[in-house]
Amino acid sequence: MAGEPKLSHTAAMILQAVNAGTIYGFSVMETTGLPSGTVYPAMRRLERDDLIHGHWEAQSIADAEQRPPRKYYKLTRLGKATLEASRKRYPLLAKLIPSEAGEPVA
Amino acid sequence: MKLLPILPFALCNRAMLRAAAALVPRSQREEWHKEWQSELWHVRDSCCTRHTEWQSEKEVAAFCFGAFQDAFHLHQHARENLPKTRSLSRAFYSGSALHSLALLAFLAAAAFAVSNLLPGTRLALQPSPYRDPEHLLVISSPHSTQSAVPTIHADQFRIWAQRRQHLFSSFAFYQPQVKPVTLSTHPSAELTIARASSNLFDLLGIHIPLDPIAQGEMPALVITREALAQYFSEDRNITGQIVRIGLRKAKVVAVIPAPRWTLPGHMDAWLLEPDQQAAAIPDNARGFLVARLNPLDKNHLTDQWDMSAPTPSGAAADFTCASLTLPSSTPRSIFLFTFFLSLLALPATTSLPLGEYPANHHKPYGRGHLLRWIFLTAKFALILPILYFGSLDLAYLNPSIDPVTSQYIQIVTGFCTSLFALRWMLRDQRQRCPVCLGKLTNPARVGQPSRNFLGWNGTELICIGGHGLLHVPEIQTSWFSTQRWLYLDPSWDVLFSEPHLAPLT
Known part of the structure; x- marks a missing residue:
């Protein structure tokens, strides 16, 4: 698609990680091995470009598990299309972070 | 495994997040902080189950440092998306054209403010304190090279004052002297006193309330406010008191501010003799002769001219008459002269061409070319008052310096600062972008x-x-x-x- 933004390898890795089911910041850090100072700003940019969408989980779920609520991220339609284009650009992306790890959580 | 107390580390991590949150735009701050706090809880939970205490605290701290990068990124993004209404502040970055002009305007205002605060500069900028200064002149011997040296004998003054004059309407004479002045309530002080004919202040147009009864008996003393403060403890009751000047007695009749005296010589006081001829002054005493021209005869005279007049011996001698409003000695004339000199000297210190700026279809040229010249003109216009008031401030910084020395100081400082400023102006112009006028x-x-x-x-x-x-x-x-x-x-x-x-x- 002509309108898809071209992503850097780091951004593509994070997008792939979110698609693979690592759906919050710290898990993206663990999956990609990138530091927090890289992951969170990159996720802000992806969210600003409408490639991912963040939402807070319900307070009741967090209370039941005795932890604070988390902000989860999932790919948007544009994000999925961009990830497809990025996979062609970076063929090793799928091997680095396999999608089989899980499906995005709604 | 060494166990560490967790609370101080946890507090430290929270403080780091709180500090980073200060960088985040206000509208996003709360949610940003909430997300990072939540993530921190999970990071700590995860790390503490896997590593030793030190290792886990190091990882948590590294995670918190990332918050600063995230916050800084949001801060930068917010700045880049400032609304256009704030474009003026964007154009005001250090090195921009507006920044330079504002700096120059500030310097001009500061130089002007300082010139108003310094008494010497204020006096130099003020108009003459005398009535009809264009009709007043100081007569001196043409052989003297220094205007501050008295050259006229008292008997010369008396001869001219007694003769019928066509060119002059009146004369006044004063002789500077250093004399001990004693007041009954204060110790004796050495003052520079102008021993003068009684009409000196009348001729200058300075109103002094002289007591006619006292005038016939003894000389009248007019003292400056500055000398009163320095030598007589600012005694407010000094007017009307009798003082001893050397062996003579005099009555203090008035206190005036020193800046009202702009004639040659720095005076602390004036001793006005009871008569217009100042008969008590010895014939061979040298002093200054002030004359007032007949109003009708001023029109065909220049500001400085020579004349031949009879001397007490009967022979004729040459004298120089200098107007009190001599244009060449005004601060403005001196500044214009030094500025002109610096313009002549400028090509010897820097090249004059501003460089080659070819027309280009990618960038607008014609209006940019005009703006460059407007910027150069604005700098020039702002530099002029800085140089003028700045050179005056330096020249008249010390009020005790006599006016002639101050004029020499103004010539030197005016030339040097003008040359430096013009050189800077051209060099600054050459190192600016022709499109945005920013400093390269x-x-x-x-x-x-x-x-x-x-x-x-x-x-x-x-x-x-x-x-x-x-x-x-x-x-x-x-x-x-x-x-x-x-x-x-x-x-x-x-x-x-x-x-x-x-x-x-």
Whole structure:
């Protein structure tokens, strides 16, 4: 698609990680091995470009598990299309972070 | 495994997040902080189950440091998206044209303010304190090179004052002396006193309330406010008191501010003799002669001229008459003279061409060219008051310096500062982007002098707005004699971190 933004390898890795089911910041850090100072700003940019969408989980779920609520991220339609284009650009992306790890959580 | 108390580390991590949150725009701050706090809880939970205490605390701290990068990223993004209404503050970055003009305007205002605060400068800028100063002149011997040296004998004054005059309406005489002045309630003090004919202040147009009864008995003393404060403890009841000046007695009749005296000699007081002829002054005493011209005769006279007049011996002698409003001695005339001199000297200190700025279809040229000249003119207009008031401030900084010395100081400082300022103005203009008028940065050496025949060598400067490059040759050649500007086309814009520096055109 002509309108898809071209992503850097780091951004593509994070997008792939979110698609693979690592759906919050710290898990993206663990999956990609990138530091927090890289992951969170990159996720802000992806969210600003409408490639991912963040939402807070319900307070009741967090209370039941005795932890604070988390902000989860999932790919948007544009994000999925961009990830497809990025996979062609970076063929090793799928091997680095396999999608089989899980499906995005709604 | 060594166990560490967790609370101080946890508090430290929270403080780091709170500090980073200060960088985040207010509208996003709460949610940002909430997300990072939540993530921190999970990071700590995860790390503490896997590592030793020190290792886990290190990881948690590294995680928290990332919050600063995230916050800084949001901060930068918010700045780049400032609304256009704030474009003025964007154009006000250090090195911009507006910033330079504001700085110059501030300096001009500061120099003006200082000139109003310094008593010497204030006096120099004020009009003459005397009535009809264009009709007043000081007569001196033409052989004297210094105007502050008394040259006229008292008997010369008396002869002229008694003769019927066509050119002059009246004369006054004063002789500077240093005399001990004793007041009954204060210790004796050495003052510089002008022993003068009684009409001195009348001739100058300064109103002094003289007591007619006292005037017939003894000389009247007029003292400056400054001398009163310095030697007589600012005694407010001094007027009307009898003082002893050497062996003579005098009555204090008035206290006046010292700046009202602009004639030759720095005086602490004036001793007005009871008669207009000042008969008590010895014939051979040298002093200054002040004369008032007949109003009708002023029109055909210049500000300084020579005349021949009879002396007490009967022979004629030459005298120089200098107006009290001599144009060549006014601060403005001195400044204009020194500024003109510095303009003449400028080509010897720097090259005058402003460089080659070719027309370019990528960037607007005509209006930018006009703006460059407007900027240069504005700088010139702001520099003038800085130089004028600045040179005056330096010349009249010390009020005890006599006016002639102050004028010499003004000539030297006026010339030096004007030359420096004009040189700076041209050099600054040459190192500015012709599109945004911002200061060019990042000078880089290009080429080698030994290969000057094959290629140019010199300095290359760049506009941080990405508008172009300036090539300044190290050695002037027939094919590269002056600096050249190279416009960059819009395809280079992605490389520059200051895209907000829009052209001024």
